[in-house]
Amino acid sequence: MFRLEARTSTPAWFNLALPLIAIAVTLVLCSGLIAVAGAGVVEAYGVMLSASLGDSYAITETLVRAAPMIFTGLAVAIAFRAKFWNIGAEGQLLAGAVASCFVGAIPMPGYLAMLLMALVGAAAGALVALVPATLRVKFKVDDVVSSLLLNSVIYYALMALIEGPWKDTFSGYPISPPIEDSANFPVLIEGTRLHLGVVVALIAAPLCWFLIARTTLGFRIRVTGENPEAARYGGINVQRVLISTALLSGALAGLAGVGEVGGVHFQVMSDISPGYGYSGIVVAMLARLNPLGVVPAAIFLAAVMTGAEAMSRATGVPAFLSDVIQGTALLAMLVALLFTAYRIRRVRASA
C-alpha cells in the first residue's frame, strides 16, 4: 500500500533534482513528436545540443537569447515570491523596449544614452506593473487577470505607435526609427552578438538573489508571500511590500526590453518579443523562484530555441518543437513540485 503524505520540509537536493526530472520527462515526451516527424530522436536532440552549446559562437548566441529570459524570469520569480501574480512581464518588456528606444534615438554621448535607456526602460516596465499592483491593493482586483489583460493593451499601444506617428519614414515598414549608433550596446567578443546587456543580465541574477535572501526588503517579500497574516502581525506593511515588489518586478521585465533594443534589434517592431514574458514564467518555475536558478533555466530554454532552428534545418522536424518543449516543461515542473508538498510513503496494510 502506498499513501500520499504531507511533507513538512524538503531536502536541499530537491531544488536541483526536480527541474532536472521535469526536463528529462519533457524531453522523453517530446521525443514522441520527433519520431512522428520521422527523424531520429538521438540525432535531433544531438543537433540541438551541438548547435546551441557545441562551440563558442553557438554559446554566445544562446546567451544572447537567454538574456531577456533571465530578466523576465527574475521579474516573475521575485513577483511570485511575494505572491504578486505578475503574468504581465510580456507587456512590461514591450513598455521597456518602447521607452528605451525613444531615449536611444536622441543624440547624446553613448554611455549616457545607454544609462538613460536602462533607467527609462526599467521605469516604464515598473510603471506598467504598478497598475495591477495598485488595483489589487486599493480595489482588491485579481492581479492574474489584470496583469494578463494589460499585455494586450500595451501590445496594441505599441502597434499604434509603429504603424502611426512613430513609423520609420525611411523603411516605410511598421517599425520604429533605429536608435543612434552610439547608443548600440558594445559587443564584447568580436564577430559575435554578445553584447553588454547579456553581462548585465548575468550580474542581475546574483544581485536579485542577494536582495531576496539577505536584505530587509527581501525578507519582507518572502514573509508577505509565505504568510501575509504573520507579516501583518509582525508589523510589515503588506500593501507597501506588494507595491515595491511590483515596481522591482516590472523594472526587471522592462530591462529585458532594453536589452533587446540596445543589443539585438536597435529598434522596435511588432515581434520584438517572441513571448519572452511568458517564457519568464517557465524560467521562474524551473528555477523554483530562486534568482540564481533563473540563469541556468533561461539558458536551457534559450538553448532549446537556438537548437531547434538548427535541428529543423538538419532533420526537417519543425522548429516549433521548442514551443512544445517550453509548455511541456512548465507543466512537468508543476507536477514535479507536488513532491515538495507530498511524499509517497509505504504503509503496511493494517490487519
Add this chain to the structure above:
Amino acid sequence: MSAVFEQIFQVGFLAAIIRIATPLAFATLGEMFSERAGVLNLGIEGIMLLSAMAGFTAASLSGSLWLGVLVAVLVGALMGALHALFTVALGLSQHVCGIGVTLFCSGLAYFLYRLIFGQQSVPPSIGGFKPVPIPLLADIPILGPAVFNQFTLVYLAIIAVPLAAFVLYRTPWGLSVRMVGENPRAADSAGVSVIATRFQAVILGGALMGLAGAFLTMAQFNAFTFGVVSGRGWVAIALVVFGRWDPWRSAGAALLFAFVDALQLRMQASGLGHIPYEAFLMLPFIFTIVAMAIMSRNAVAPSALLKPFRREER
C-alpha cells in the same frame, strides 16, 4: 458622425457584428462554465488555436466540414480535461497551469500544422461553411439577411446562450456547478462531487472553446494561420469578467465587443476618422480592467475561483 450612423444600419455591418461575435460567444461561454465551477482557464488562447488547427486539418483531409467541427470540439474537450487534471485533480495553481496549457497547445498546433502542411507561401484553404438562410425569417428587412442568413454555427451560438443560461440556472447540474464554484465545502457536504463537477465544467468549457476555434478556421477565415486566434482567448477572459460570469451578460459583452471591432474595421476600410484602429482593439481590455476595479466592491466573481479543493483539508 452621420456617416458612421449610416454604416451601422447596413445589413453587411450587422452581419459582420454577428460573425465576429460568434467565436467570442462560444469562447466566453466556455470560459464562463469553467470559472463558475471555480477554475480559471488561461489555457483558452492555446486551446482555441489547437482546436482551430485540428478542425481545419480534419476538414481539409476528409473533405467533411462537420467532421472538422467534431474533431475541434473533441480536441477542445480533451485539452479542457488536461487543464482539469492539473488544476482540479492535482490542485496545481490555475494561472500557471493555464499559461502552461496555452504554451503547450500553441506549440503543438504550430508544430503539427507545419508537419502536415509543410511551409507554403500561400496557406492552404478550404471551402468553408456557406450561409444557410432560414425560410421566412430571412425575409425580414435588414434583420433577416443579417441574422437569419448565416452559418449554421452562428445559429448554434444564438441557441447556445439561452441554453447555457438554462443549464446553469435551471438544471441540477448547473446548481452543482455554481455550488462548487461558490462554496465547495458546502457542496461536498450536500453530496455533490466537487472534483467530478469541476472536471465536467472545465471539459464542457474546453469543448465550447473548440467550437470557437472551429468557427475561425472553417467559417470565418477558411484557413489556418499562426495569428488566427490572435488574442481572442484573452478577449474572452475579459468578456467573462465584464459579463459578470452570467451567460446573457457575457454574450451581450461579446456582441458589444463585436460591434466595436466591426466599426473599427469599417473605419479602417473607409478611411473614416483619424483614431488608430488599435485604440478600439484596446477598449475591451481597458473597459474590463476598469470594470473589475468598480465591481470588486460587490464581489461577483465565484468565491472559490483559483482555489483548489482537497477533501482532507478541513
